[in-house]
Amino acid sequence: MSAARSIKELAQKAQAIRQSIITSLVEAGSGHTAGPLGMADVFAALYFQVMNHDPDKPDWDGRDRLILSNGHICPVLYAAMAEAGYFPKKELGTLRQINSRLQGHPHYWSVPGVENTSGPLGQGLSQACGLAYGLRLSNNRARVYAIMGDGEQQEGQNWEAYWFAGVNRLSNLTALIDRNNIQIDGYTEDVLPLQPFRHKLEAFRWNVLDIDGHNLGAIVDACYQAQATQQQPTAIICNTIPGQGVEFMENLPVWHGQPPDKDQAREALRQLRTLGGRLDCRELS
């Protein structure tokens, strides 16, 4: 999985991940749409370029670990894992159904490769810190990538964990925060403003990068910068558009927690099929 890919190949993976998100959510009939679509590029970059992992050996000790804290965006995790070959893509249709391995919020090892349990917000970063600390204690050079939401920064436990990671210089830990500005009750800055986010993280002794979360090159570069950073954990604030790729979903809080119906899904997929062109344009720019 570490073979270098072109931005165009990563964009194709992101595109496929978005399609899988829409099709699995329409089958499920419930779930979150905007967050998963918004993080498709980050997951494509992680699973197909940045992370050192092997879907055929999910329990390989040297693998990089992805800890998902905002568990409700798990459709993007499942889509990326299926795309990478952890399980058949056909199984994505069982999302949130009874007897499925694909729970509505991720359950540790329900599918080999799901690295943690989350759902109640604010718990993932502590898990990631413990994991990073434990790997370092064992001289294991694997890295930990924690995915978090911006709304969930309101949970106090995160700040206990940021504090711990900064003081303990967990440089093998990278947090990627989905800065999409929406949560259930509206826009984050209306509910409980997060700004100045960057300064808060820096005050907790983190190295902070602020990027366009849809620019695949920027995502990959930021992760490599994090790998090269000594003595500090790195937070990558990924500015994203919730619902990215589907015009009628973009930036609207209402799509945080609802799935598309069949007609909406059809339209969403039609729009996604044209997205390739837009991504190609970005690569050229």
Add this chain to the structure above:
Amino acid sequence: MSDQPLKLNDYQRQPELTSTRDGFGRGLVDTAKADDRVVGLCADLTESVRFQWFKEAFPERFIEVGIAEQNLMGLAAGLALAGRVPFAGSYAAFSPCRNFDQLRVSVCYSNLNVKAVGGHAGLTVGPDGATHQALEDIAITRALPNLTVIVPCDDRQAYRATLTMAQEKGPMYLRLSREKTPRLTGPHTPFELGRGQLFRAGGDVTLVGTGIMTVAALRAADELAKLSISARVINIHTIKPIDQQLITQAARETGALVTAEEHQLHGGLGGAVAEVLAERWPVPLERVAVQDTFGESGPAQELLKKYGLTSQDIVKAAQKVIKRKNSKSEV
């Protein structure tokens, strides 16, 4: 199963007063010597929950978390994901009572190999008052799938429990006391998770104790003997999974039970025993526990007296339950 009671320390003639936290502290050092996966985490209570000796022996395997119990439990989950055997401790009032959600989601649902340690449990923490007297921790932990709940009766049992916790896989909760109580178990008293222990034979009534209330149950049995009442005494160190067989046998053979615990009336040892009896062998039961109320500041022994947790209270409960057993109508 043997019907012979286990040989105990002579707790009446030579009372060696020790605390279960001390047994844990020694156990953690010894288990860490044998197993380099063991790590310790504590939330600013390193000395009083007895992580101090471990910290001195293995500074590189000790993690000071600070006053952050949610993070404490999450870190422990992550360390378990990394293949470690984390012992994560604080006062029971804070862990698991404050971080129940982290214990539930990050640890138990994932079935991770985390050992949660709750110190200073119960009324006997004394002058600190009701906020610090964890009386609900057994009830909440007992409700969690995958979790084993352990309440040792003396320091030696706490020591053995700690060694066993490191060896056996899965999430576990160890409840500890600060109060010094007589050492009951002998050097060869066995310890097996999920197995209750017969501490005294008897046929008229069974007194079931856990933690520091087991010694009160033994003293109550001595008092009852003077009244020509033969009381059996069982020590339950593993509240979940509970030893259904031993409790059912006691119900069948003595026909009346009394439970004794330093915990709320609801959901603790008494609740667990009531569930077993109701489903398998219904007989009269009396529960000696804190009666659905908060504690207060005061010396430990006076608090136990005021809130009805003395051997004398167990004697009275035993007399009442025997009366119920022998009555044909509701008592």
